[in-house]
Amino acid sequence: MDNLISLMHGFGVAATGFHLTLMVVGVLLGILVGVLPGLGAPNGVSLLLPLTFSMDPVSAIILLTSMYWGALFGGSTTSILFNIPGEPSSVATTFDGYPMAKQGRATEALSLAFLSAGFGALAGVVLITILSTWVAKFALRFSSPEYFAVYFLAFASFVGLGGTSPFKTIVSMMLGFAFATVGMDTISGSLRLTFGFNELLSGISFLVAVIGLFGIGELILTMEEGLRFDGIHAKVSPRDVLATIQRMPRYWMTLLRSSLIGCWMGITPGGPTAASFMSYGLAKRFARNKEGFGKGRPEGVIAPETADHAAGTSAILPMLALGVPGSATAAVMMGGLMIWGLNPGPMLFIEKPDFVWGLVASMYLGNVVAVVLVLATVPFFAAILRIPFAIIGPVIVVVCFIGAYTVSSSMFDLWLALGFGVVGYVFKKLDYPVAPLVLAMVLGDKAEDAFRQSMIMSRGSLAIFWSNPLVACMTALAVALLLWPLIGMAQDRLRASRAVAPVG
Amino acid sequence: MSSTDETVQPRALLSRRAAETVAALFTGAIGATVVIGSREYGTGWDSSGPQPGAFPFYVGLIIVAASLVNLVRGALAGAGPVFVDRLQARQAASFFLPIVAFVVLTVTLGIYVGAALYLFGVMVFQGGYRWWTALAVSLGVALFFFVVLERWFQVPLLKGPLEAALGIY
Numbered sequence: 001m002d003n004l005i006s007l008m009h010g011f012g013v014a015a016t017g018f019h020l021t022l023m024v025v026g027v028l029l030g031i032l033v034g035v036l037p038g039l040g041a042p043n044g045v046s047l048l049l050p051l052t053f054s055m056d057p058v059s060a061i062i063l064l065t066s067m068y069w070g071a072l073f074g075g076s077t078t079s080i081l082f083n084i085p086g087e088p089s090s091v092a093t094t095f096d097g098y099p100m101a102k103q104g105r106a107t108e109a110l111s112l113a114f115l116s117a118g119f120g121a122l123a124g125v126v127l128i129t130i131l132s133t134w135v136a137k138f139a140l141r142f143s144s145p146e147y148f149a150v151y152f153l154a155f156a157s158f159v160g161l162g163g164t165s166p167f168k169t170i171v172s173m174m175l176g177f178a179f180a181t182v183g184m185d186t187i188s189g190s191l192r193l194t195f196g197f198n199e200l201l202s203g204i205s206f207l208v209a210v211i212g213l214f215g216i217g218e219l220i221l222t223m224e225e226g227l228r229f230d231g232i233h234a235k236v237s238p239r240d241v242l243a244t245i246q247r248m249p250r251y252w253m254t255l256l257r258s259s260l261i262g263c264w265m266g267i268t269p270g271g272p273t274a275a276s277f278m279s280y281g282l283a284k285r286f287a288r289n290k291e292g293f294g295k296g297r298p299e300g301v302i303a304p305e306t307a308d309h310a311a312g313t314s315a316i317l318p319m320l321a322l323g324v325p326g327s328a329t330a331a332v333m334m335g336g337l338m339i340w341g342l343n344p345g346p347m348l349f350i351e352k353p354d355f356v357w358g359l360v361a362s363m364y365l366g367n368v369v370a371v372v373l374v375l376a377t378v379p380f381f382a383a384i385l386r387i388p389f390a391i392i393g394p395v396i397v398v399v400c401f402i403g404a405y406t407v408s409s410s411m412f413d414l415w416l417a418l419g420f421g422v423v424g425y426v427f428k429k430l431d432y433p434v435a436p437l438v439l440a441m442v443l444g445d446k447a448e449d450a451f452r453q454s455m456i457m458s459r460g461s462l463a464i465f466w467s468n469p470l471v472a473c474m475t476a477l478a479v480a481l482l483l484w485p486l487i488g489m490a491q492d493r494l495r496a497s498r499a500v501a502p503v504g
Numbered sequence: 505m506s507s508t509d510e511t512v513q514p515r516a517l518l519s520r521r522a523a524e525t526v527a528a529l530f531t532g533a534i535g536a537t538v539v540i541g542s543r544e545y546g547t548g549w550d551s552s553g554p555q556p557g558a559f560p561f562y563v564g565l566i567i568v569a570a571s572l573v574n575l576v577r578g579a580l581a582g583a584g585p586v587f588v589d590r591l592q593a594r595q596a597a598s599f600f601l602p603i604v605a606f607v608v609l610t611v612t613l614g615i616y617v618g619a620a621l622y623l624f625g626v627m628v629f630q631g632g633y634r635w636w637t638a639l640a641v642s643l644g645v646a647l648f649f650f651v652v653l654e655r656w657f658q659v660p661l662l663k664g665p666l667e668a669a670l671g672i673y
Contacts, residue, residue: 430520432527
């Protein structure tokens with residue numbers, strides 16, 4: 001009940017004319033970065049973040065989260081109309097969305113996508129409303145060892161559930177931690193790993209890394225594959241949308257299942273991309289008649305979209321309540337929170353209730369605004385992609401570098417963004433995941449502090465991570481996740497040798 | 505695109521194995537740099553707990569170890585598919601090299617002049633536009649960014665000799 005009262009208070013904070021304007025601006029910018037290749041949600045939020053340094057934190061976070069919602073919607077638009085996912089998390093939407101559009105059902109596919117995305121997002125926000133206070137209260141009992149165990153768990157789940165080579169995940173993640181240690185050490189005040197370069201004194205900004213890795217790297221990759229937009233024209237008429245709304249309840253099972261998958265993957269750092277793939281896979285497995293998947297089944301659009309948005313939204317919960325972001329974009333936003341002088345975690349609920357509940361309320365409003373706006377502006381944004389790439393490509397590049405420069409007005413950051421761009425391109429081609437790198441860069445200082453404080457508490461004994469049932473549970477789970485890929489590999493080896501044995 | 509791959513077999517420029525090796529050596533080198541750099545600040549224990557170098561020291565060690573595993577796994581996996589063929593390399597380079605030029609121009613002439621020249625160059629030499637179209641678009645884009653950033657958001661960007669000559673600061 002308390003949550004409901006707080007939420008009503010939050011609506012009072014969020015539902016001002018200024019904030020509603022920010023939502024509209026944020027959503028439109030978000031759709032734009034979602035539609036444009038090479039610019040995605042993490043990158044878009046990084047570009048906008050430096051412009052919010054002087055804003056009030058509540059207004060700033062409303063702008064950034066609205067951009068996030070817009071980007072998620074924009075990504076699905078290009079998936080359906082152009083067969084080009086604007087976001088990694090909308091790859092699964094292309095499987096059935098593009099075939100539907102090709103069959104002349106573009107309007108149906110788009111409205112299905114947007115409405116189920118809205119449903120997924122709503123599920124995520126409701127979850128946050130119900131759970132956040134409880135999680136924050138629970139987390140108040142945490143001290144340094146528990147915090148380190150939470151971080152450890154978050155990173156171990158990348159290794160265990162990431163799907164790519166665990167050693168590549170480890171390299172990527174540890175590089176993030178290493179980059180985070182460059183510059184001033186927060187505990188001793190000494191300068192680390194600067195190797196005498198003045199440019200490195202202030203450290204390596206995660207924003208510049210995101211702009212390089214996700215922006216420049218993604219663009220080079222897109223260019224290398226030979227970009228072609230042969231899109232399908234679409235206009236969304238209110239009557240078609242209404243017809244789709246009427247048919248939505250028929251898919252209640254898919255909607256519900258996908259929301260659950262999305263919420264789970266958003267809270268644990270599985271992220272929206274994994275959620276949408278998993279949801280698509282399960283929709284296919286549970287379908288009574290499996291025919292038609294990949295050829296334009298409505299469920300094939302509903303399932304990934306719902307899960308994608310449910311995950312994207314619920315990724316905010318661990319960020320706010322624990323200070324552990326559930327996705328790369330949430331990591332960037334959390335970095336923003338720290339720059340604005342807020343400390344994500346349970347104390348935020350006590351010290352800044354206006355901020356927390358204003359944000360939660362804005363998520364309800366922002367998603368409604370986003371669904372309406374995206375339905376209204378689809379033809380316009382689809383037209384943007386018809387601008388020749390010889391113009392739009394360089395403009396995106398310029399925007400990325402402007403963004404990199406605005407982070408700290410440093411020329412060195414331009415070179416850094418270029419370098420991270422090359423790294424991002426190579427890493428993506430070789431299946432090194434980049435999200436763990438970003439997460440590690442944002443969480444690096446906090447994880448290190450938690451570790452060092454725990455070591456001080458225990459006088460250097462690692463046994464502190466097993467010292468009470470709570471921390472022991474989390475550590476055990478994390479170790480199990482770390483070892484998970486090894487068990488899988490051993491099983492494969494065993495099976496392979498068994499298969500070979502009878503022959504030899 | 506996949507359809508062109510089937511008709512014309514592209515010549516490989518770099519095998520996957522070579523790329524894996526280079527990447528593993530690169531990350532390993534960063535790890536080694538971190539290890540060496542962190543030893544300067546002490547990796548042990550003093551009166552105030554773990555010394556500043558301890559955390560990066562072990563992070564660096566893990567990078568080196570995991571890079572070694574990637575190196576071995578990459579080499580054992582066989583030559584593998586093509587990492588990048590000639591066509592792809594040309595397409596990627598024709599996009600990437602102008603970006604490098606853009607950064608050089610930006611560092612010397614400021615971001616607005618750099619952006620205008622970069623956009624103009626790409627439009628004329630790669631997009632095949634007439635020079636006056638390219639000029640109009642590139643100047644328009646540079647001016648747009650100038651108005652939005654300097655006037656609306658009051659964010660000063662990197663400026664060069666041209667802005668100084670015009671007296672805009």
